[in-house]
Every structure is written in structure tokens, then in C-alpha cells.
Amino acid sequence: MPITQLRNPAMTDPDDYDISAGEQINPLQFCSSTSTNYNTFVANGGGACTYATEPYQPENGIYIADIYDCVTVPLNNVKLAVKGIYNIHPQADGICCPNRAFTCMQPKREAKLNVKESAGVRPRWWFNSVTGICEQFMWDPWDETEVQSPNNFKTREHCESYCKDTCKRGAPEYSVGRTLNEEEPITNCQTINSCSTNFECKTNDWRQLCCPSVTSICSIAGGRPLDPSRHTNFDPGYSMKRMFNLNFEKSRRYYYDSEQGRCTSFTYNGALGNFNNFKSLSDCELFCERLQCKHGTPLKIRQVTQQCSHNSHCPSTHECQMDNKICCPKLHAICSQPLRLGNCKENIRRYWYNAVNHACQIFNYTGCQGNDNNFETLLECQNTCGNIT
Structure with a gap:
């Protein structure tokens, strides 16, 4: 993947020069941007971005190069400062930082309700990878009780240019290159057949990308290569240390269990994991x-x-989906729903089926409280409602 800009806007914000600049892997992991070894853990930075638990042995390498980039930075002064204490590999030329896809799926880190703005709390923006919208929140840069989220932008424009310009959740499909840094996203896809398995063609404001399908994201693999050593339907992640010897906090999270057909809670260890x-x-x-x-x-x-267990358990507008035993809307019910713009303040291009004119039409969706007659693409609208009479 091409190297992208700094992951946390605090690093480029002169007002926040004294704030921790994101949460890189700790202990700080150096890397070589030209390495093609993504499975062996090389502690001194001679390899690509991998992660290993203690003891740090080469065979303990865990593949993370799909969610962490090797960001090139000048290391000469660093190498000089640690000479004789820690020998950094001569080929090391960067540090491992969360990439765009992994940054933009992180939850926001809000200020606690009892903290006043005079104490340093300030407005920021984060990307909601569920809705695909940048939203404002109040941020406390001095709160060290939890890990700060890299999904934190000073302006809405910065948030949208960094996160909204790509796939809503997960990384786009890339062309094959000699190294990950030489690969480029596959653009200008036209149909679902233009993308590989587990990807689908999506259009943003100015280009088409092969983005992870919802089925892929909501699967056991979670939009990432499946870890063969994992024996659960969810990825608990890892409990790694960060600055000042504090651990990433464990928390309750939710995943979609494709075997049960519903969302279920699990304990997330605080770092890595999947989408x-x-x-x-x-x-x-x-x-x-x-x-x-x-x-x-x-x-x-x-x-x-x-x-439900039978169609009679559902209203006439719905039918019982036997696999998951839930009431799902019939196509006619979806396509006959009226246009609903929503009650938020966004301006998102969507399509709806006008049952009076028997045609799909474009409209601006405000981002929340819409209905099922709301499609991301014209083709999706036509395929769903085109044969409704």
C-alpha cells in the first residue's frame, strides 16, 4: 500500500504539539519499507510490519501489514541516540503506524461528561465507518485514562479527505506489486465481476473502488486474512502495552456471527483485531x-x-426469513415506501424508487432516520425495484 500522510492530526497541529501523536505499536516498532517478509518478526526493524508477543522470537511474527503501514521517517538521529543500547537494522527506514482503513474504523474517543471546555476540551471530527459520515465530537487531549483514538481530525475537510475518499469500512483491493508499498488501489471498476471474491464495486464522489463486501466484513475473517491459530468466530485482538507501561484497555465489543445470523458481544483486548x-x-x-x-x-x-417461524408471524408487508427466523420486508413493500430524506444535516447522494413514475431517482440523504427505499447506487435501485409492478 502506498504510504499515506500522518495518521493523527495532532502531529500536524501546532496547537497540540504536546499531545501524544497517535498509538503506534508499543514498544515502538521500526520497519523496512522495502522488505517483503510479512510473517517473520524482526525486532530491530529489518523486516516489514509484523507483531509478536513476548518473547519476541522470529517465529512469533503475526501478519499486520494489511492494517499497519511502514511509514518512512528519518531515523539517523534515532539510531545515533540508541547506539550501543539498541542496534536498529541498517535497512530500517520507518515506523509501523495504523493505515487509513484501520484508522478510519476506530471508534471516537469522547471527553467525559463532567469535563468542561475550559479544561482543554475542544471540538474534533471523526469518521463513522458504519454510516460513512464524518461527525463532530468533544475531545479531551489530557485524558490519559484510556488510549487516544487515531480517528481524530481537526476539521471536517481533513476527516473527509482522509476517510471518506476510500471504502467505508476496510481497505480497497490493491493491484499486485513487488512490495506492499508499490501496490495501488484498483480503480474504475464497472461491475461486480471487476473485483475479486469478497470485494464489490463501489462509487464515491469521484472514482470507483473494489471495496470489501458487507459479507466479507461481517464474516469470521472480518475483512482480513483469517488467522489459522484462532478458534473463535470473533477476533479478540491482543493486549499490548502502550506508553508509560499502560495496557490497551479491554472492552465489550460486538461482532456479527454469520453462523447464528445475529450480532453478539465479545471481549476485545484493546489492540489489532479485524473489521x-x-x-x-x-x-x-x-x-x-x-x-x-x-x-x-x-x-x-x-x-x-x-x-418468526412462519409467514403468519409477520405482517403482510413482510415474510419470514427461515434461516435466521426473522421478518424481512417484501420487495413491493420496500419499493413502495415514500421518499424519506432523514433528519440529520449531511448531504449524501442516494437513489430511491418512485413507484408513481416507475423509475429510480437521485436524492440527497441527510444521513439518519431514512427508510429501506434508499440505495447507494442507481444499479442497486434498479436491480431491486426494476421489476416491481
Whole structure:
């Protein structure tokens, strides 16, 4: 993957010069941007970005080069400062930092409610990889009780240019190069056949990319190469140390269990992991719910998904999806829903089916509280509702 700009805007913000600049792997891992060895852990920086648990042996190398970039930085002064204490490999020319896809899927790190703005709390922006929208939040740069999130931008424009310009969640498919740093995203795809398995053609504001499919993200692999040593349907990640000998905090997260057809909680160890990792149950359901119903979203009563074992258990607008035993909307019900712009303040290009004119039409979606007659592409709208009479 091409090297991208610094992951945390605090690194380029003169007002925040005294703030920790992101959460790189700790202990700080050096790397070689020209290395093609992504499986062997090379502690002194002679290899690519890999991770290993103690004891740090070469055979303990864990592949992380798909979520961490080797970002080239001048290391001459560093090598001189640690000479005789820690010998950095001559080929080391960078440090391992979370890449764009992994940065933009991280949850926001909000200030606690009892902290006032006068104490240093300030507005920032983060990318919501579930909705695909940059949202504002209040950030406390002095709170050291938890790990700061790299998904933190000073301006909305910075957030959108860094995160909204690519796939909503997960990394795009790349061409094959001699090294990962020489690979480029596959662009200008036209159909689903233009992309490999587990990817689908998506259009953003100015280009087409092969992005991970929802099925891929919400699978056991979670949009990453499957770790053969893992024996769970979720990826718990790792409990690694960060600055000042503090550990990344364990927390409750949610993943979509494709075998059970629903979102389930698990304990996340705080670092690494995959993209099938959501901070809340609602985020997991919102992103992965299309896997429950072929079209549209499951019927909910008071925020609880309606269970069924027969069509008679569902209203006439829905039918029982027998695999997951939930009520899913019929196509006619989806395509006859009225245009609903939503109640937020975003401006997102979407398509809806006008049942009166029998045609798919473009509209600007505000980002929340829409309905199922809301499609990301014209083709998706036509394929879903084109044969409705």
C-alpha cells in the first residue's frame, strides 16, 4: 500500500504539539519499507510490519501489514541516540503506524461528561465507518485514562479527505506489486465481476473502488486474512502495552456471527483485531443487518428484532426469513415506501424508487432516520425495484 500522510492530526497541529501523536505499536516498532517478509518478526526493524508477543522470537511474527503501514521517517538521529543500547537494522527506514482503513474504523474517543471546555476540551471530527459520515465530537487531549483514538481530525475537510475518499469500512483491493508499498488501489471498476471474491464495486464522489463486501466484513475473517491459530468466530485482538507501561484497555465489543445470523458481544483486548468489530450492538446491526434480510432491514418492535417461524408471524408487508427466523420486508413493500430524506444535516447522494413514475431517482440523504427505499447506487435501485409492478 502506498504510504499515506500522518495518521493523527495532532502531529500536524501546532496547537497540540504536546499531545501524544497517535498509538503506534508499543514498544515502538521500526520497519523496512522495502522488505517483503510479512510473517517473520524482526525486532530491530529489518523486516516489514509484523507483531509478536513476548518473547519476541522470529517465529512469533503475526501478519499486520494489511492494517499497519511502514511509514518512512528519518531515523539517523534515532539510531545515533540508541547506539550501543539498541542496534536498529541498517535497512530500517520507518515506523509501523495504523493505515487509513484501520484508522478510519476506530471508534471516537469522547471527553467525559463532567469535563468542561475550559479544561482543554475542544471540538474534533471523526469518521463513522458504519454510516460513512464524518461527525463532530468533544475531545479531551489530557485524558490519559484510556488510549487516544487515531480517528481524530481537526476539521471536517481533513476527516473527509482522509476517510471518506476510500471504502467505508476496510481497505480497497490493491493491484499486485513487488512490495506492499508499490501496490495501488484498483480503480474504475464497472461491475461486480471487476473485483475479486469478497470485494464489490463501489462509487464515491469521484472514482470507483473494489471495496470489501458487507459479507466479507461481517464474516469470521472480518475483512482480513483469517488467522489459522484462532478458534473463535470473533477476533479478540491482543493486549499490548502502550506508553508509560499502560495496557490497551479491554472492552465489550460486538461482532456479527454469520453462523447464528445475529450480532453478539465479545471481549476485545484493546489492540489489532479485524473489521468485524463494533463498539455498540446498534452499530453492528446497522452495518451487518443486510445479511439477515436479502433486501431491506429486519422488522423491529421497540428496537427488538421480530422473531418468526412462519409467514403468519409477520405482517403482510413482510415474510419470514427461515434461516435466521426473522421478518424481512417484501420487495413491493420496500419499493413502495415514500421518499424519506432523514433528519440529520449531511448531504449524501442516494437513489430511491418512485413507484408513481416507475423509475429510480437521485436524492440527497441527510444521513439518519431514512427508510429501506434508499440505495447507494442507481444499479442497486434498479436491480431491486426494476421489476416491481
